[in-house]
Amino acid sequence: MAIDLRKIEQTAPALVDLYKRAGVSLGKHGLRGQRAAVYLVVDHSGSMRPYYRDGSVQALADRVLGLAAQLDDDGRVPVVFFSTDVDAVSDIDLADHHGRIDRITATLGHMGRTNYHTAMDAVIDHYLDSGADAPALVVFQTDGGPGDRALTEKYVCKAARLPLFWQFVGFGDPHSSQFDFLRRLDELPVPQRRPVDNAGFFHAGKDPRRVPDDVLYDRLVGEFPAWLAAARARGILPAPRPAA
Known part of the structure; x- marks a missing residue:
């Protein structure tokens, strides 16, 4: 269930437009009313310094929080920071989102x-420990x-038996061979x-902040409906309950 707009206006007024735009994208993709836990995993390797410095990571976190407020009702997104290993597991929430990435x-x-695989493992553990009954x-x-790479492929294939969809987002040169994998x-x-x-992948370019909100949300949720249907067909997710 989505968080009420009035709560967003009171606790996180800077996210009101993001919350509304996320709702529009969910509606376009037939996801209005869909419940889901939302996670954010962010790269904390050395080459990411410019994206922390220019606010790109914080901007992504705010956008993901706006989306999460439409899909879940706890006003909080678990965040995993990774590089060689998991550097931190924390969260962002509506009441304290401004500058949260820098503080962490x-x-x-x-x-x-x-x-990647250590971050994937942390998400899987968090999801299983949470006892959530909604997909993620x-x-x-x-x-x-x-x-x-070999471990990442193994984790993606093993995680396909769990109710988790991985939407990868690339920052940087879209023509770089770094993203071939x-x-x-x-x-x-x-x-x-x-x-x-x-799993899905899209590239947000050298300046991810310039990707319009509606485009970003369409790319974040665009493959989610097909995965939901496939996961239900394979018994990974229960079939939706009929309307009362």
């Missing part, structure tokens, strides 16, 4: 290399391919490698 990263140490949409941001990951065959297509 100020307490972190060395920005290491890029390994995981927004996974990175500015390059991982050093742990994510494009291949997006196309891992079904059912040979995984029971359902549980």
Whole structure:
């Protein structure tokens, strides 16, 4: 159930427009009324410094929080920061979102290399420990391919049996070969490698803040309905309850 607009106006007025635009995108994709837990995973490797400095990561966090307020009612998004390993697991919420990314990263140490699988493991553990009965949409941001490619593929294929959809978002040069791995990951065959297509990828460019909100939301949720249908057909998610 979405958070009431009046609560957004009272607790996070800067997110009102994002909340409304997210609602429009959900409606376009037949997702109005859909419940989902929303996670944000952000790359904290050394090459990400410019995106923290210019506010791109905070801007993405705000947009994801606006989307989460439409899909869940707790006003909070768990955030995993990763580089060589998991650097932090924290959260952003409506009442304290402004500058939250800087406050978290100020307490972190060395920005290491890029390994995806540890962050995926942290999300899976958090989701299973939460006891959630809704599916999860995981927004996974990175500015390059991982050093742990074989492990990442293994995790994506194993996680396909769980009610988690991984939406990868690239920051940086869209023509860089760094993102070839994510494009291949997006196309891992079904059912040979995984029971359902549980991952998507899109590139937000060198200045992700310039991607219009409605375009970003369309890309974040565009593949989610097909995954929901496939996951229900394979019994990964229960069939929707008929309307009373």
